Amino acid sequence: MPSEFFAVDLSGRFSGQEAFAGLVRHAFERAAADGWPEIILSDPSFEGWPLGETSTIRALQAWAKPGRRLVLLAGRFDLLIRLQPRFVAWRKAWSHLVEGRVCPPSALAGLPSAIWSRHWFLSRTDAQAGVGQYGADRVRLQALHEALQNKLKVSVSGFAPTTLGL
Numbered sequence: 001m002p003s004e005f006f007a008v009d010l011s012g013r014f015s016g017q018e019a020f021a022g023l024v025r026h027a028f029e030r031a032a033a034d035g036w037p038e039i040i041l042s043d044p045s046f047e048g049w050p051l052g053e054t055s056t057i058r059a060l061q062a063w064a065k066p067g068r069r070l071v072l073l074a075g076r077f078d079l080l081i082r083l084q085p086r087f088v089a090w091r092k093a094w095s096h097l098v099e100g101r102v103c104p105p106s107a108l109a110g111l112p113s114a115i116w117s118r119h120w121f122l123s124r125t126d127a128q129a130g131v132g133q134y135g136a137d138r139v140r141l142q143a144l145h146e147a148l149q150n151k152l153k154v155s156v157s158g159f160a161p162t163t164l165g166l
Contacts, residue, residue, distance in 0.1 A: 045079045
């Protein structure tokens with residue numbers, strides 16, 4: 001999908017893992033280009049997300065500026081830590097902008113697989129098939145934000161930028 005994608009078609013449905021990954025990449029490009037102040041990423045494990053790819057890290061690097069905030073909400077971060085070391089290293093360097101939150105097992109049901117900003121959202125309704133929707137519709141943005149806020153209220157801090165060893 002070209003960069004003009006967001007200017008031309010702000011909403012729609014997607015199907016397939018490659019379509020999902022492409023939309024995630026372009027979301028970070030748009031976030032950097034448009035200066036999104038806050039982004040929430042939510043997924044049970046972030047499996048299949050292209051967070052460790054060079055293009056994603058480049059876009060996140062361009063996005064990272066003082067006053068910006070990235071919240072990661074997950075059921076677990078072990079797969080992300082093991083499979084996406086570039087993202088983990090980026091997160092460590094920008095720990096003052098990135099907050100990791102873990103949902104307790106009792107709150108995992110209904111945890112969205114999504115990206116939310118004030119300007120745009122991406123929501124995977126079926127992670128296995130990579131099916132979902134994206135857009136800038138205010139009603140859907142608000143509904144997703146409320147769902148994420150409810151999960152954030154019961155979450156705890158997790159995904160520390162460094163690990164202490166003895």
